Amino acid sequence: MASIRGMEPDLLHGVTDAVATVVLHHPAKRNAMTAAMWAALPPLLDTLAADPAVRALVLTGAGGTFCAGADISTLLGSPQEAQELAGRAEEALAAFPKPTLAAIRGHCVGGGAQLAAACDLRFAEDGARFGVTPAKLGIVYPSGATRRLVSLVGPATAKYLLFSGELIDTERALRTGLVDEVLPVDGLDERIAEFTRVLVSRSGLTQAAAKEFANGRTDRDAHWSAQARGSGDTGEGVAAFLERREPRFTWTTSV
Template identity: 70%
Template sequence: MADGVATVVISHPAKRNAMTAGMWRALPGLLSALAQDSSVRVVVLTGAGPTFCAGADITSLRGDDDPQALSVAAEEALAAFPKPTIAAIRGFCVGGGSQLAAACDLRFAEAGAQFGVTPAKLGIVYPASSTRRLSALVGPSTAKYLLYSAELIEAEHALRAGFLNELLPAGELDKRVAEFARTLTARSQLTQAAAKEFADGRTDRDAHWAAQAAGSDDTAEGVAAFLERRAPAFTWTPPAD
């Protein structure tokens, strides 16, 4: 971790970073530890080497493993992470890789990346929660295009569809993600935490966030910093569970 930014690396180079059963199981616990660490302000999810994640490593499953349950648990843990998350994508982002990327708040990719949601190649019913998340991100028509065909799309297509927030030239992904993550660490955690829940569809937390805002000095600090032409020093932090 550096300067409030924790980087989680998907690393299984022999299989283009395909997620093993053990990797799926480890992710929720890792994210829980990062969520409890007050020094962590942003999490970046990326892949080792030239590939983000090529899906699930089916060969790693045992007879008692439920691959869909494992992937959904990891996906939901990532989606529920209370601080900003960024997927930094290069190379293949396919199957379980797209599932994890879609669960992040933001997705930045390098030119040449390829994306696909491939259960139709295996006769698998894509999880309901994953389908709804994908549809909310790119719209029902594009979600159906991806799910029906299982074809890969280029990064430019993913950007137009709304799957990506930014598409960077080759060699510039890491620099841009680091720069943007630093920007996020300088902003109000109160604003970010409330915005994440509202944007993700929570409808039962209006009073909670109104109370948090009323008890915080972030607004006064933000206005004062603006008038004094200085960087704000926001102080709100997530309340302990």
């Protein structure tokens, strides 16, 4: 993991056992995203996506909170530019070609919820709080982020969150589909480690194709059929099943 530079806002990252971890680090403001942090996320994701050693990515926050949103001080000069930076970071995260998982503690609010929703999966520690808060600031939430939120929680809950800016607890977040699992306090790290081991043991070919299809890309059947024929993953998976052993998948994405 890149070294922590005091209390300065930063994106920390490291790769262990094929899992990249990106840590939102701005402890003085509960990991609120500065303009520089928003701008740094897309090129960092590009680098990690191109690394064949990376099979999955975990996004989390430093300390006891995920992300309290955008650093409001960065909105004072050019709120439109700040929103554009946030939108580009969100879309870069959503487009990451390998499985992504948000590990959430504490507050996941505003821009933090925007980033969490852009991940494929969200695991939260019990007691976390979630909110989509542009109505508190008079900000128009981007259409792409709104559609992504609706796809997770449905129109009614998305409107509740967007219209009110109210925070919801982990029980409601789980019930509405905003999070996939809720873990007991101090159980999140262990579950993330366990689940990412599962992810990196599975076929990257299957995951990459499934991610595209689930995200609405409907014109790539021929591409993925060709990838499957040339990958060897299907033959390895069947052989491993018949031989009652763990498969050793070798396909890697190209970006």
